[in-house]
Amino acid sequence: MKRGVVAFIVALGVILVIATVVSQFASSEPDGLEFVAEQQGFADAADDSLEVPLADYGGGEGRSLAVAGLVGVVVTLGLGFGVFWLVRAGKHDPGEPAGT
Amino acid sequence: MHIPDGFINPAVSAVAAVTAAGGFGVAVRRARIYLTERLVPLAALVAAFVFAGQMVNFPVLPGMSGHLLGAVLAAVLVGPAAGYLVLTIVVVVQALVFADGGLSALGLNIINMGLVGAVGGYVVYRVLMRTTGGSAARVPLVAGIAAFLSVPMAAAAFALEFAIGGTAKSLSVGAILLAMLTTHTLIGIGEGVITALVVGAVMRARPDLVYGSPTFAGRRSEELVT
Numbered sequence: 496m497k498r499g500v501v502a503f504i505v506a507l508g509v510i511l512v513i514a515t516v517v518s519q520f521a522s523s524e525p526d527g528l529e530f531v532a533e534q535q536g537f538a539d540a541a542d543d544s545l546e547v548p549l550a551d552y553g554g555g556e557g558r559s560l561a562v563a564g565l566v567g568v569v570v571t572l573g574l575g576f577g578v579f580w581l582v583r584a585g586k587h588d589p590g591e592p593a594g595t
Numbered sequence: 596m597h598i599p600d601g602f603i604n605p606a607v608s609a610v611a612a613v614t615a616a617g618g619f620g621v622a623v624r625r626a627r628i629y630l631t632e633r634l635v636p637l638a639a640l641v642a643a644f645v646f647a648g649q650m651v652n653f654p655v656l657p658g659m660s661g662h663l664l665g666a667v668l669a670a671v672l673v674g675p676a677a678g679y680l681v682l683t684i685v686v687v688v689q690a691l692v693f694a695d696g697g698l699s700a701l702g703l704n705i706i707n708m709g710l711v712g713a714v715g716g717y718v719v720y721r722v723l724m725r726t727t728g729g730s731a732a733r734v735p736l737v738a739g740i741a742a743f744l745s746v747p748m749a750a751a752a753f754a755l756e757f758a759i760g761g762t763a764k765s766l767s768v769g770a771i772l773l774a775m776l777t778t779h780t781l782i783g784i785g786e787g788v789i790t791a792l793v794v795g796a797v798m799r800a801r802p803d804l805v806y807g808s809p810t811f812a813g814r815r816s817e818e819l820v821t
Contacts, residue, residue: 499636502800506640514647522652522660527778528596528753530659535771537763542601543694550694552650563693564650571646571688575639578680582623584631 507572514564523555596664596779597689598704598753600697607760612702618710619683625676628816629806637804638673642681644793645669646688653785661782664749666712667742668790671720671734671807672797676816678713703756711752716745720807734798734808739791746783750775 525533532538549566553559603611630638645665652660665685670678686704689695696704720741727733754772761768798805803812 499633503636503640507643510640510643510647513644514650518647518650521650521662522654524652524654524658524660526596526652527655527659527661527750527775527782528598530656531771531774531778532602535766535774537602537757537761537766537771540601540763541599542697543599545600545694545698547690547692547694549692552693552695564647567646567650567688567692568643570692571685572639572643574684574688575642575681576635578684579626579630579635579638579677582626582630582677582680583635584627584629 507568510568511565514568515561518552518560518564519556596662596704596708596749597686597696598700598707598756600699601762602697603700603703603756604760604762605699607756608699608703610702611700611706611756615683615702615705615709618679618705622676622679622683622709625816626674626680628676629674629813630677631813634673634677634804634813638677638681641669641672642684645681646685648789649685649689655781655785656778659778661746661779661785663789664708664712664742664746664786665790666708666749667716667720667738667745667786668793670713670717671738671741671790671794672805674806674816675714675717677806678717679709682709682713703753707749707752707756712745712749715748716741717807719744719748724807729809731798731802731808731810734805735791735795738794738807739787742790743783743787746786747776747779750779 549563553563648663648665652662655661666678666682669681683705686696686708690698690701720737723737723741727737754775757771758768798808802808802810805811
């Protein structure tokens, strides 16, 4: 396999481990904005009524969190490929002038 | 860091959404100048990494955690224009699939993380690179410092939005700004360390692909800071 393909697979493997395994050890404490919102008294203004497929990362622990991480990485990677493929400058290697 | 629905009123949220959409158009035109076919997989991987990194909250204070923003990380690796697009993609997926950040707050979150974090953070990075000599060996450290600063910058942007369109009235905007800055300066330390390590790893493997490095092999879009 070409070196770039190997590097891509290794990087994707690391990303999947972060999203499915390392994420299991994430702190469940409020993040900075949530913390400030509670401290300053505007946390109640949050409206969480929006219904989405994997709200709160599938409950935030165990297998459902791993599935949420896997789905999120695949969707983000796919959307990224789609957007950047449409945006791309053309079939030029770095170093060559890009198409206009 | 992700603003939920309800914190900021609909008028300010709508202005932010229009601004973020306009920013998307500008970023696409800028990225088209330099984002070659070879850089497409890297940009997509950076988006996936930022998504994964944002899932992992690390403890910061008793009762408070923080997570990667990844904006300077993305901007240094794939340029500020593609960096803005990376953060836009991540924030959209988080809101639509995971309800992490509100739907009405999409524009606000894109402005705070993509515009202030990635584009603003990249300006800081460029200024720091220029004032420190700009050698390739300094790229990871300078990226880490800019990343550290980008977190309180994005936090201050929220405080400004809250001052203009916050739904909870009679609260002290000064106190909220101070609280946002102090907490996110602490979170920024983790941001700086992670960014320096990841940028350092990519610099060792493929310095020719790192947009913000003097070793970058492609052409850049018009520089934000010359």
